[in-house]
Amino acid sequence: MSTANSRHVVSLKNQAAWVVVSGTLILSAAMGIRQTFGLFIGPFSFDRGMPVTQVAFAIALHNLVWGFAQPFAGAAADRHGSAPVVAFGGTTFAAGLALAALAPSGAMLVVGMGLLVGIGVSCTTFGVVLPAVGRLASPEKRSMAMGLASAGGSLGQVLVVPLTQTIRETSGVSTSLLVLAFLMLAAAPLGIVLDRRNPGGAPSREPPAPSLRAVLSQACRHPGYRLLTVAFFVCGFQLAFIATYLPGYLFLCHMPAGLGATALALIGLFNMAGSWACGWLGGRFRQQTVLGWLYLIRGIAIGVFFLLPKTVGSVVVFAAVMGLTWLGTVPLTSGLVAKVFGTRHLGTLFGVCFLSHQVGSFLGAWLGGFVFDATGSYTLLWGATAVAGLLAAMLHFPINDTVAENPARQRGPART
Template sequence: MSTTASSPLLSLKNPTTLVVVSAALILSAAMGIRQTFGLFIGPFSFDRGMPVTLIAFAIALHNLVWGFAQPFAGAAADRYGCTPVVAFGAACFAAGLAMAAVAPSGAMLVIGLGVLVGIGISCTSFGVVLSAVGRAASDERRSMAMGIASAGGSLGQVLMIPLAQTIRETAGVSTSLFALAFVMLVAAPLGIALDRHARASATPAAPSAAEPPASSLREALSQAGRHRGYRLLTVGFFTCGFQLAFIATHLPGYLFLCHMPAGLGATALALIGLFNMAGSWTCGWLGGRFRQQYVLGWLYLVRGAAIAAFVALPKTTASVVVFAAVMGLTWLGTVPLTSGLIAKVFGTRHLGTLFGVCFLSHQLGSFLGAWLGGFVFDVTGSYSLIWGATAAAGLFAAMLHFPIDDTAPGSRSGTSAPAAA
């Protein structure tokens, strides 16, 4: 039995520990900074005279660019390792934030916050980072390791949102964005640790019994395209992006329209990050004990019901806090479950690429969630229609995930062991 499998997951003696911790820190920086963007919509609109639709488009565009760039970033990490990919991504991310900090016009804001940040985050987030964790962890521990890395990544949302809010209020928008760019650059060297597992093995590890036979990238993509479960997973992931991007981008503005206390929007986003730490860990744990598609189905049902209840009930500080807590518990738990399910069916050799293709659907949803929120508000003066669509999407996604077949391509068995790969 390997060291990874026999020692505790986060033991200092376990070679996977450094990979998991480094992955969590990189995700903390990238995802934490990304979650602050909703705090800048008001200042960009009032101080620089930019339309809300344009600002929402810039934020939405980074999701779209992220999605289209993710398969290429994942493929590059699969082939060349994470070190150069993370370094390049961190530099692009920081450059985009710096450009947004000094943007005198909407075009420059779109290039910085939309294009450069989108490219940067594709190289410093799930498709690259969690794929490294998936390769480092044993089959039995993979779902849990991915859940822990995702949970640790939520620490950035807890820390970055108050940091950005405080600096913005005391020193201005530009200084706040420059500070976030500096944080991203500091995280860049952590990409070296993600390749530690590959360097530590003098010879490739023998594949496990559950690992599908090695294949070329073209064969892996062809198998995935023909696999009904992968197609359903990809379509369902669209909903996750739609829901999360809308809430992260427009919740502060929505609470302002509801005459809630100033700063409650930032507090709600920080609480989402805090509870996401527990939610991601729990989803990783559940994914190791139950079929991951079932856990995903129930997660989407709970999220959709929580959104519907929040919109229907009166708005109070307590209701916002409860809503943020439930959203946090269901926020990014989809990621370790989705990536773990892909690894279970197709193995880890091309995990970065296959997750990247699936993640493109997620980011198409993110683009629409962020942009349509601003568009619908500008047209109707209300977020009601988009809130309704966001709640209904949860039921739609659940119905897609429950029937997913997690059998590997070529297997004659229609069943699978309850434990995740």
């Protein structure tokens, strides 16, 4: 019996490892590609004569479409599995990149990089991948597993951003976008591995799952879920603004050419350690407390970087600090949702929460271009981004992480 149990444990660990690795590769492709979009603002504007505002709107729109599509993508993965959702998303993502590569006008760019890419990203990133990882992991290991997958997702940013910069400089915008489309298609079949099921894992130890309608109603009335959702808006705003406009901002500051791409790659590199560390901390401390400190550190770092003179050293330090706090919010946020509401409808619940994140991303990406066209400067947005981080920190500390009662077992109205 002990030998059989040992083999079962080894089998479960192998399944979890394959799911984490596959999730990492899917996230690496999808997140790495979308982090390159800031590199195309200048070429689209100067080479194709498109206004910066219009290019910024296309990039911002994909964030907004991503947000609105994420609850539906998560619900589809909850019900039908990850494989068809990832396959559809990877194909749509690639089609959007190809359309952007060949776009003769701003309208086609908006459809490709805005609408199609947004739908594709919703099916190939956190709202579909992390719930699959979370379901297979045990509750005590869930935060760490999600952190590992999120950390691995930054590998794409480390590798894809410099690669895209090189291809764009040597072969042009269209070729670089078509290469990215091919990369996304190659990652799409990996969704099959995410559908592995753990017969002895976390879901079997959870009570019978309530209906989706019941758990959504309960979550919307839960004060902690509302605070988490509102604060996640700030994360999206900060990340989209920095990822989209940091290269252009450094150019305006007369920094060396290519430093913007290097800074984005460094953010991705340090995010690998940061996401893992946040997952580790989330398994040992209250996740909302870790989130509060993360937003506080991020807000202070943004304010200090903006106020200090710009040097190569200050850019490197800023990129390192931002990387350590970059996507660590995702395993912590999804882990907190799973802790309170369980994993059965995690894709949907995290998707609803993530919608707030993406509304923030839309505003961060779009307002940067709008404010720059209006004022010729990013000063207003840098200040707003720093202050928003401090406000988000204050929203997280009072969150109550007590496990919500299963609505299916309640006789009266759901308790919060």
